[in-house]
Amino acid sequence: MNDSIQRLNAAAARLTRPVKFMEVCGTHTMSAFRSGLHSLMPANVTLLSGPGCPVCVTSQGDIDQLIDVARKPGMILCTYGDMIRVVGSAGSLEQARAEGADVRVVYSSLDAVKLAVENPTRQVVFAAVGFETTSPASAAAVLHADRLFLSNFTILTSHKLVMPAMRALLSADDLQVDGFLCPGHVAVILGAATFDPIATEYHKPCVIAGFEPLQIAAALARLTEMIADSICRSENFYSEAVTETGNRAAQELIAKIFRTDASYWRGLALLPDSGLVLRDQYRRYDARLRFQLGKPVDREIPGCLCGDVITGRATPIDCRLFGSACTPARAIGPCMVSSEGTCQAWFKYKRAVNRRSPLNLKSEISDGTLPAPVPAEGRAS
Amino acid sequence: MASEQPFTGSKISLAHGGGGQLTDELISQCVLPRLGNSILSDLLDSAILPLLAAGEKPTLTIDSYVVQPLFFPGGDIGRLCVSGTVNDLAVCGARPLGIALSLILTEGLPKSTLEKVLDSTAATAKEAGVRIVTGDTKVVGHGQGDGIYITTAGIGATACYKLHPDLIEPGDAIIISGNIADHGMAVMLARQLPQVQSAIASDVAPLNQMIASLLQATAGVKFLRDPTRGGLAGVCADLASRTGRHITLEENLIPVDPRTRHVAEMLGADPLDVANEGKVLAVVRPGAVQAALAALQADPHGVNARVIGQVDATGEGVCELHSTLGGRRILLKAYGEQLPRIC
Numbered sequence: 193m194n195d196s197i198q199r200l201n202a203a204a205a206r207l208t209r210p211v212k213f214m215e216v217c218g219t220h221t222m223s224a225f226r227s228g229l230h231s232l233m234p235a236n237v238t239l240l241s242g243p244g245c246p247v248c249v250t251s252q253g254d255i256d257q258l259i260d261v262a263r264k265p266g267m268i269l270c271t272y273g274d275m276i277r278v279v280g281s282a283g284s285l286e287q288a289r290a291e292g293a294d295v296r297v298v299y300s301s302l303d304a305v306k307l308a309v310e311n312p313t314r315q316v317v318f319a320a321v322g323f324e325t326t327s328p329a330s331a332a333a334v335l336h337a338d339r340l341f342l343s344n345f346t347i348l349t350s351h352k353l354v355m356p357a358m359r360a361l362l363s364a365d366d367l368q369v370d371g372f373l374c375p376g377h378v379a380v381i382l383g384a385a386t387f388d389p390i391a392t393e394y395h396k397p398c399v400i401a402g403f404e405p406l407q408i409a410a411a412l413a414r415l416t417e418m419i420a421d422s423i424c425r426s427e428n429f430y431s432e433a434v435t436e437t438g439n440r441a442a443q444e445l446i447a448k449i450f451r452t453d454a455s456y457w458r459g460l461a462l463l464p465d466s467g468l469v470l471r472d473q474y475r476r477y478d479a480r481l482r483f484q485l486g487k488p489v490d491r492e493i494p495g496c497l498c499g500d501v502i503t504g505r506a507t508p509i510d511c512r513l514f515g516s517a518c519t520p521a522r523a524i525g526p527c528m529v530s531s532e533g534t535c536q537a538w539f540k541y542k543r544a545v546n547r548r549s550p551l552n553l554k555s556e557i558s559d560g561t562l563p564a565p566v567p568a569e570g571r572a573s
Numbered sequence: 574m575a576s577e578q579p580f581t582g583s584k585i586s587l588a589h590g591g592g593g594q595l596t597d598e599l600i601s602q603c604v605l606p607r608l609g610n611s612i613l614s615d616l617l618d619s620a621i622l623p624l625l626a627a628g629e630k631p632t633l634t635i636d637s638y639v640v641q642p643l644f645f646p647g648g649d650i651g652r653l654c655v656s657g658t659v660n661d662l663a664v665c666g667a668r669p670l671g672i673a674l675s676l677i678l679t680e681g682l683p684k685s686t687l688e689k690v691l692d693s694t695a696a697t698a699k700e701a702g703v704r705i706v707t708g709d710t711k712v713v714g715h716g717q718g719d720g721i722y723i724t725t726a727g728i729g730a731t732a733c734y735k736l737h738p739d740l741i742e743p744g745d746a747i748i749i750s751g752n753i754a755d756h757g758m759a760v761m762l763a764r765q766l767p768q769v770q771s772a773i774a775s776d777v778a779p780l781n782q783m784i785a786s787l788l789q790a791t792a793g794v795k796f797l798r799d800p801t802r803g804g805l806a807g808v809c810a811d812l813a814s815r816t817g818r819h820i821t822l823e824e825n826l827i828p829v830d831p832r833t834r835h836v837a838e839m840l841g842a843d844p845l846d847v848a849n850e851g852k853v854l855a856v857v858r859p860g861a862v863q864a865a866l867a868a869l870q871a872d873p874h875g876v877n878a879r880v881i882g883q884v885d886a887t888g889e890g891v892c893e894l895h896s897t898l899g900g901r902r903i904l905l906k907a908y909g910e911q912l913p914r915i916c
Contacts, residue, residue, distance in 0.1 A: 194898065226843065228900020273841070277908075299765050299840075405898045520908050531841075541902040 196409035197232050203416035204234035211237055212368055213415050214361075214504055216244035216354060217375030218532025219403050225537040227405030237416055241537070243357045243460060243502045244375055246322040247274045247530035251456040253488025254350040255280040255526075258319050261348060261483055262293040268311060270304035271319040272326070273297045274530045279523065281491070301326075301333035308337065308345035317479045320349040325377040327351040327468055328442035331449035334470070334477045346479035349468060352455055354378050355386060356466035360457075361503060362394040369504050371415040372398040373408065376430040383438030384428040391426040402430040449474055456490045458526065459499025498525035501534050508538040515539060585682040590712030599710060603684065607691040608698070608705040612671070620706035622670050622728065629730040632667035634658060637724045643690065645763040647755070647774030648850070650721055651693030656779045656850055657801065658727035659701045663781040664797040664853060666736050666788060667729030671706035672698065674725050678710065679718035690721055701779035703727075734788060738815045738856075740795040743886040746862045747820065748855040750783070750869050751776070751877035752828045753805050757847030758836045765840065773832050776851030776874075783872035784853060790868035793861020798854050806845040806892070806904040808854050809882070813892040820892040822882035822904065845894070846907040856884065 215221065221241045224230060230239065243249045259280045262269035269285065276285040276295060289295040298304055301318055308316035320330040330347055337345040354375060361367060374387045379400045390398040397418040401411035411429045418425065428434055446468070455467020470478045479485065492499060495513050500506035508514045508527070518524040520536050527533035588595040605614055612620050625631060638654045648656075655672065662669045674694070678687065698705055756775040780799070788794055800808040805827070813820040829837075829844045837844045851874055857865045862880060869875035892904040 197899070225902060226896070227898040228894070228896040228902040229898060231900045231902070232898065405896070405900075409898070520905075540905050 194406060194409065196406055196413050199413035200237065200409060200416055201234050203413055203420050204237050206420040207236055207416065209236075211370040211416065211419055212240055212504065213237070213371045213373055213412060214240045214242040214369045215373040215375070215401075215408075216242040216358060217373075217377065218245040218248075218530065219377065220373060220375065220401065220408060221245065221532050221534065221537055223403050223405050224408055225541045228541075229405050229408060230541075232409075233412070237412065239373070239412065240369065240504045241502065241534040242361065242369075242372075242504060243457060244323075244354075245502070245527070245530050245532040245534075246326070246352070247278055248498060248502055248526045248533050249352060249357070249457045249459070250275075250278070250321055250350050250526065251458050251488065251490045252280060252493065253456060253490040254348075256282065257480070257485050257488050258348055259283060259285055259288050261317050261479055261485065262288045262295050263291075264315075264483065266314050268294045268296060268307055268314055268316045269319065270296045270298045270307060270316060272299075272321060274532070275319055275321055277523065277529045278526050279529070301329040302336060305333050305336050305340070305342070305345055308342050309340065312344060315344050315346070315482075317483075318345070318347045320347040320351055323352055323354050323375075323378055324381045324442075324446065327450065328381065328439075328445045331445045334449050334474055335445070337477060338474065346477050346482050347470070348479040348485075349450075349470065350455070351450065351468035352457065353452065353466050353468065355382075355389075356463050357457060357460055358390065359394075360460050360463050360466075362390065362396065364503070366505065369396070370419055371396050373411050373415070374398050374400040374426075376400060376402045376434060379428070379430065379434040379438070381439050381442045384426070384434050384436050386438070388426045391424050395424050397424050398426050400426075400428045400430050400434055402433065456488070458492070459502045462490075493525060496525040498527040498533075498535070501527050508535040511535070583684050585678045585680060585684060585687065585712055587680050587712050587714060590678065590710055596710065603688060604691060604708070604710070607688075607695040608674075608708070610704045610706070612704060612706045613708065617707075620671055620673070622706065625730045626732075629732055632662055632665055632729040632731045633726065634661040634665075634729075635724065635726040636661060637722065639719065639722050640760060641719060642760075642763050642767075643686065643720055645775055646759045646771070648777035649690060649693050650723055651690040652697045652777050653850060654723040654725045655694055655697040655701060655703070656777050658725040659703055659779040659781050660799045660850075660853070662727045662729035663779075663784040664736070664799050665729075665731060666734040666797075667731040668785065669701065669703040669727055669729045669781055671704050672725050672727050673707045674705050674723065675709040676711070677718055677722040677724075678712045679720055680712055680714050682720055687721065697779060701781055703779075703781075736794065736796050738796050738812060741812070741816045741818060741856050741884055742795075743818065743884055744859050745795060745884040746857050746859060746880045747809070747822065747882040747884070748857055748862070748865060748869070748878060749800075749805065749827065749881050750780070750853045750855070750875040751851075752830045752833065753800070753849055753852060754829060754833050754837060754842075754844035754847035756850040757804065758833050758840070758842065758844075760848075761840055761842065762836055771832065771836060773830065773836055776849055778851035778874050780851060780853055780874055783869060783874050786872060787855065787865060787868045791857070791861040791864040793858035794855055794865060795858060796856040800849050800852055800854050802848050803906055804844070804846040804848060805854065806843070807906045809892040810904050810906045812856070814890045816884075817888045817890045819885040819887045819889055820882060821885055822892065822894050824894055825897045826879060826881045828877050828879060843907075845904060
């Protein structure tokens with residue numbers, strides 16, 4: 193077995209109580225599930241997925257506005273892929289597209305600017321979603337459109353900042369998280385020092401981790417060791433990409449175009465200074481103003497526990513919609529829509545447990561273990 | 574109408590699909606010189622094929638091709654429409670007898686584009702040893718199509734060789750004939766990020782000869798499928814569910830070109846979910862594995878063939894992946910459209 197997994201097991205054996213760690217990055221969620229890391233973890237260590245999936249934390253009101261704007265005549269709405277399947281109060285972008293709306297999946301915010309250049313008679317709106325990893329690209333798009341004097345390009349921003357959400361989680365009285373796996377991509381932009389307050393102010397150990405399953409395992413091993421040894425530090429396990437101060441150019445770009453404002457998070461409600469809005473001098477690129485969309489109306493989906501899931505208060509199986517009314521093909525909550533979402537990951541990668549013993553589902557899953565593997569003859573070791 | 578230009582023009586017009594003189598010209602000048610043979614060039618309303626050999630059963634398949642872009646690294650819609658149909662016949666143990674090919678062209682399509690596609694169609698048909706025996710051409714107006722859509726129906730002859738999921742038993746080996754995900758990633762990259770230079774190319778190829786030699790080499794092949802849309806995960810999840818067996822795949826045995834893996838990571842796709850157009854998945858009796866691998870590896874399309882998993886004794890209809898890390902996860906069929914992730 194791998195060194196990191198062995199270290200994790202050795203440290204877990206020294207624990208006096210079960211611990212829960214939280215990652216706040218969709219790529220960590222994906223990597224852990226794809227590699228089967230959960231099935232290798234000791235029974236007393238659990239990895240939860242926090243508010244790190246951009247689709248999952250985007251509020252219902254913001255999604256509704258995206259769909260509304262996409263349905264306007266002559267509009268081209270550009271979005272990163274996962275957003276098109278999220279269901280708002282009146283359908284999804286995917287459904288709007290099937291009904292004739294021009295919704296384009298783009299890989300780069302600059303592709304949206306290019307579409308605006310190529311379609312001067314049409315309005316192009318870019319769905320500016322995500323954390324500090326995607327906001328520099330949105331800022332670059334606005335700057336580029338501004339240089340080209342484009343009058344048909346706007347962004348509908350619901351950009352969010354990671355640290356205010358983590359602070360909100362850490363301040364909650366009922367927090368059941370013992371340490372954090374900090375998002376490597378965000379740390380590349382913001383710098384490792386950003387996450388220091390988790391240890392210094394909130395007294396929870398945290399480790400910045402890369403995205404290979406072994407890097408995640410190594411970070412989890414370190415977190416477990418810190419708990420076992422009563423150490424509380426912020427450590428950087430992704431130093432090949434993350435510097436102490438981060439990417440200054442990207443930070444300056446964000447600051448030039450955006451200012452912070454309150455933002456509505458699914459599961460965390462309205463958090464002060466947790467989102468990004470366009471600065472006054474760039475407000476002409478704000479789709480909410482140009483199309484008079486007003487303030488998003490935020491509401492939660494009845495019965496959906498996504499909010500509790502991304503704050504670590506519930507696991508997907510606690511939700512009565514999970515796996516019955518809400519499945520990846522017919523998703524109700526955003527955590528089931530996104531391939532990074534906890535619910536979809538649980539549905540996709542843990543279903544064998546479900547099938548094997550539906551009655552014991554909860555107890556088997558909640559301790560993070562899976563049934564013993566089926567022996568496979570002739571397997572390469 | 575501006576589109577009513579004579580065929581001397583460089584663009585396809587609505588009249589080319591009207592069944593009149595321009596259609597005749599298109600057929601005689603553009604199609605027959607490339608695809609013509611004794612049956613097709615007879616221009617009857619149906620193709621009349623030779624008698625089947627004794628004990629053979631006629632086998633029929635159909636598929637439509639709407640790929641964008643029409644040309645991508647490693648192939649094009651012409652190579653795809655022949656390979657896909659030939660492969661669908663081949664995995665049922667059939668030898669292809671002929672292909673019916675229906676073109677839906679969009680008004681304004683450059684004639685040179687059509688010619689290039691037909692050149693590739695002809696070359697691939699020759700490679701597979703199959704003839705285009707009948708066909709049809711329609712033209713739709715601007716905005717009603719997307720350049721070229723092609724539907725191909727294939728008719729083949731299956732000897733008394735049975736390939737069926739019901740034959741699958743515990744202990745059977747799962748073989749893949751080579752690197753996965755090349756086609757889907759090459760096309761997705763060409764569509765989404767054409768500015769990115771990459772060496773990855775589609776694997777699109779007719780596999781009938783390789784499959785024929787596989788079936789000749791051993792009687793231990795129980796089931797074959799080409800893992801096209803839905804990828805390897807889709808086929809294996811289906812197979813597990815259909816047979817009620819537990820199927821285990823070993824991630825470290827599944828061949829993926831590192832360049833393809835990088836593109837998949839960049840585009841947010843899982844290679845296991847990505848389409849292949851030149852690969853076959855074979856379920857083989859344990860005693861026949863060596864013979865099957867030798868037959869596949871002797872063919873240029875199968876040099877990287879290997880065992881990637883097996884059918885287990887338990888039976889709950891689930892396909893499980895043993896990850897390189899040593900962990901386990903369930904493989905499910907992907908939702909449908911491949912969506913890139915945000916970060």
